[in-house]
Amino acid sequence: MSTQAIKTQIEGYSEIQREIQVLRKYAVDRSAGRGEVARIINQLHPKTLNLKISQIRKETSSATTFRLVSQDLYLPPFQAGQYINLFVEIGGIKTSRPYSISSSPSQSGYYDITVRRVKDGFVSTFLLDRVKVGDIFQSTSPAGQFYHNPLFHGRDLIFIAGGSGITPFMSMIREITDRGLNRRVQLIYGNRTVDDIIFEKEISRISAYHKNLTIHTVISEPDKGYKGLTGFITGELLKNLLGDIDDKMIYVCGPEAMYTFVLTQLKELNIPQRKIRVEIFGPPADVTSQPDWPESAGTNSSFNVTIKGKTTIKTRSGETLMNSLERAGVVLEASCRSGECSLCRTKLVSGKVFQPASVKLRESDRAFGYIHPCMSYPLEDLEILI
């Protein structure tokens, strides 16, 4: 195939060509002054957004959608699958949690986030129980790498979701239907019970008229007599439902226990790593049960963390360093809170921490002793530099 023929297959190629023609015709000097590019980028993608809750919709008994509109009359565009990090202050503690945008990027007037209650969860409980229409929040601009790139990922996609992990997929599915995009999607959506299925009516409705979207829900703790698919999302189930999946791009999103299990199943099916994209929904529910958690660390210790030249705070074992810092009033810059974005990277002067294998530490971080406090668990007294 010629280069030109390949180019014309790229989504949006003809639109870009048209734009280039127009720019050539009305050519003006577009060289930018010093700092101008940064200024424009900051305008289009501000560091902080001021948002107001405009609607609250209960999806299931444990999940609620919050519609957020801009206080500044502008919301940055995003890629379906990206998240915002929502800042909150609860009982005097300033913290944040990332939430994937569940609405379609074609809806530029609002972002929906859909939050599921985590038992004893600090922020999810606050959002579900205390937040009302009109409340004001700040957040980061949309961020994250969990989105579909038609150039590299093809058009044949498998989405594997668990519980609240449906949210980035909902945005992608809504975008496909809103914009009539040429993609074939097979969604496998696992939940504990039928009542836990978020967006059930909407996804069934879409799949009923959209021949390119197939949906399989899998229930792990079904009621007696339940007729649908049951159990966990195993390799065998995937093979049976999807047939040959070697040439498809697989996206996985859900709680840590779910995606860890699904990834081992995909490995057993010999699916190459480059065909799998994963979104990690925050720290593990119980870090002490991670396979490489050091036995000697225990689960009930307390350590001192000295912030060099400033103060010393207490930490609890099994809790992230970032949470302990925030409880003591020390707020680090953060976006993903799952060891990916590197915004919170901090110099560890002395002491040891545990960082789960999923943390994306750079080689230079390892070499020069930097850690990601959002996914670092102290194993002894520490000294850090902030």
Ligand SMILES: Cc1cc2nc3c(=O)[nH]c(=O)nc-3n(C[C@H](O)[C@H](O)[C@H](O)COP(=O)(O)OP(=O)(O)OC[C@H]3O[C@@H](n4cnc5c(N)ncnc54)[C@H](O)[C@@H]3O)c2cc1C
């Ligand atoms: C990129 C990204 C996108 C996310 N998108 C969504 C979303 O769209 N909807 C949504 O509901 N959540 C989403 N999350 C998870 C969310 O950020 C919070 O982690 C979640 O709301 C729990 O916060 P919490 O303060 O209530 O719990 P915490 O007080 O932080 O945690 C309480 C306990 O529950 C554990 N825990 C934390 N999160 C989970 C979880 N997801 N499942 C099981 N146990 C957990 C903790 O380890 C701890 O033991 C996303 C996370 C990331 C990193």
